[in-house]
Amino acid sequence: MTAEPPLTTREIRLVRAPEHLPRPEHFALVETPLPSPGPGQVTVRNRYFLVFPGLRTLIGRAPEGVPLPPVHVGDALFGPAVGEVVAVGPGCELRPGDEVTHLLGWREHALLPEAECAPLGSALPDPVAHLSSGAAAYAALTRLAALRPGDTVLVTGAAGAVGSLAGQVARLLGAARVVGSTRSPHKAARLRSDLGYDEVVVTGAAPFAEQLAAAVPDGIDVLLDTVGGEQLTAAVGAARRGARFALVGALSGQLSSDPGDDGARAPAEIDTFRVITLGVTLRGFSSADLGEAADEWNKQFGDWLRSGAIVFPHVRIPGIDRAPWALQELFEGRHIGTVVVEPLPG
Structure with a gap:
């Protein structure tokens, strides 16, 4: 049974501009209101979100040619995430319980337009594999x-x-x-x-x-x-x-x-x-x-994972409070493969 979304949620925000590599002290875990979804909107309970080195480039500026906005002081971080729809607004085709990917990671729950979500489908055997590179x-x-x-x-x-x-x-x-x-x-x-x-x-x-x-x-x-x-x-x-x-x-x-x-x-x-x-x-x-290669990859990746022809190296870090340290560990090269945070473990 899908749980009702809370009235508030928590997210990671940039609170100090770093001079060099961002460190945990440049971020804060902030509680913020979680409004009910309006027309065409959905609320997603994030299961996993990706920790990726490109955040270094986005913090404080938007380099030419990068199709993502900068992250300024006061902004919440963002990035690829996998989650479960827990509430929908009028006019939505998605339903509570549907699993989706989207780009509002670094928070426990995301309120966003349905059009910015993509259903997971059945190509991959593990939802976290949708966050692979x-x-x-x-x-x-x-x-x-x-x-x-x-x-x-x-x-x-x-x-x-x-x-x-x-x-x-x-x-x-x-x-x-x-x-x-x-x-x-x-x-x-x-x-x-x-x-x-x-x-x-x-x-x-x-x-x-x-x-x-x-x-x-x-x-x-x-x-x-x-x-x-x-x-x-x-x-x-x-x-x-x-x-x-x-x-x-x-x-x-x-x-x-x-x-x-x-x-x-x-x-x-x-x-x-x-x-x-x-x-x-x-x-x-x-x-x-990526083009058609993305769908081609998902099918091939799923087949290879199920057959054991390939492994997906990744580390899952529990708790959104650990996210800033996960980013530092990524910069320090402590892990092999993809690094994801499980914001609400259990």
Whole structure:
């Protein structure tokens, strides 16, 4: 039986502008009224919401080309969420008990237009799997990089939400060799044993370009880059003729704590002579690139999960009060895969 929505709910707000990386003290858990839904509106009890590094970029500014609004002091945070409809206004097709996805995470309950909700459907066996970043990895590998059987693939940031699925997907699509990068030797072992990687470069142990050359002496055909910076520079140096690069993230900028960095830039030095002479293509990924790949991914992901061909690495953190610490832990690289918060556990 679906419970009635409360008269108030709690949400995470930005209360202080950070100078560098946001920390828990920049946020507050605030109780706020929860009005009844009006015409065309629904109230959703959030079961899980996503913790993602892109929040660093959104806090305080809206970089050009980013299709999401900035988060200013006083604003509630937001992001992908999965929840259960608990109340509906007049004229709605959704009903209490329906499970949906939407973009008003970082709160226990969300009041929003029905049009901004998407029913979960039955493609995936676990509701939390709808918060995976696998669709980005799948679209980047199949559309932007056009991965072919026998390719050698490099995935930077291999332990993150995208990378922890990208290695497995590349393997299932026929890659002959899959190499990743990570900051942690412990994570490297897990990437090799469980997540589809043949070799993993641990950043910081030695110059990245030297380690990459040793890991892929014959070069790479495909890059799925979530980091940028020196790792992208090194990937160009390791590219084979006709290599295809899909640039999905910019963690080198988003996770930077250097003075003046705000998470909205990730410069990298590119050998354009090498790009030209080898015919290397570089394409940036955006949500517009998902298209039909999103539905294709959900079906494929569901089939792979049920058959055991793929695993979904993620950590579930109970309690909305833990959300600011979950974001800090994400920045610190403490977890493998996707990080979600369960705001109302139990």
